Amino acid sequence: MTIFTFSQWVMLALIMAMVVYSLWESDKSKKAVLNGSKTKLKMYKETVMFLWTPTIILLSFTTVGAIDIDQLGMRWHNSIANMLGGLFILIIACAMAYHVFVVKNNVEKRIQLQKEMLVHNWMMPADTQELRWFTLGVSFSAGICEELLFRGFLLSTLTEVTGIVGSIVFTSVMFGLCHVYQGWSNVFRTSVLGLIICTVYLLSDSILIAIALHALLDIYGGVLGFIAHKASGTEIACSKSEVLASDLSQ
Incomplete structure (x- = not known):
């Protein structure tokens, strides 16, 4: 039996x-943001601190060799797996950038996106300051911290006991349960995403690829x-008018 x-x-x-904290917190942050008792910026900053606290401890253990x-x-081994993983990230990044460009410049797609989201x-950024904190703060922190904690440390440690x-x-x-604040329906979705990122990590042979993919997403x-x-x-009103005009012409 393995002894940790x-x-x-x-x-x-x-x-x-x-x-456990994520389960206890559940939708408390959501309610606080919606009722105005907490700003999105404060929530973003709390999330960054929540993610980095255990990660810094983990990195401290690696520093002292524990x-x-x-x-x-x-x-990074400069292996074929590493290179293919890097190419995969580049392709994903280009595809995302293209989709953002298309949506940003198409009224109907923006309206459809609004409905979907x-x-x-x-919890989504509504102004440029919130966008900076969400992308440079929360997104990069989640990519680095969650991958090191879950796909890096937890995966390898538990493999010794449970198998891969x-x-x-x-x-x-x-990993999915840590995102319960997004709603229980998204716990399953995030767990599946975790499986996908884990597969990418194992195939690419570097947590750096998983970090990049997670942050990009x-x-x-x-x-x-x-x-x-x-x-x-105004865009929504225009869209409805266009749809109505199209229906009347048929």
Whole structure:
């Protein structure tokens, strides 16, 4: 039977505490933002602190050698897997940039986006300051911290006990539960996303690829949310008029 070291026990406890706190917090932040008792900026700053606290402790353990940095997958080997992973990220980034460009310059697509993102509007950036905090603060922090904690440390540590399949499933579920503030329906979606990112990490042989993918996905969502907020009532009215005119002509 594998016996974890003191540093591993500490990190396991911190990650479980993150999950428990997320379950306890649940939709409290959402209610606070909607009723005006908390600003989005404050929520973003709290999220950044929430993510970096256990991550700094984890990195401190690697600095003193208590946890092997190779366990976190932070090495870049210049292997074919690394290169293909980097190419994959480049393709994803280009596809996202193109989609943002198309949506931004198409009224109908902006209106459709607004409808699709109504559920998440409460947490999406509505002005440039919020956008900076969401992309440069929350998105990069989530990409770095959650990947190091879940796909880096937790996955490799639990693999010693449960095997790779059990570790992947458990890690992805824990990752999903940490996003319960987005609603229970999104816990499943985020768990599936965790499985996908985990697969990318294992295939690319570097946590750096997973970090880049995770951060890109969050930035992409934040930018689309910002664009959705900019879809004005005038655009919606114009769209409805166009639809009505089209129906009458048929």
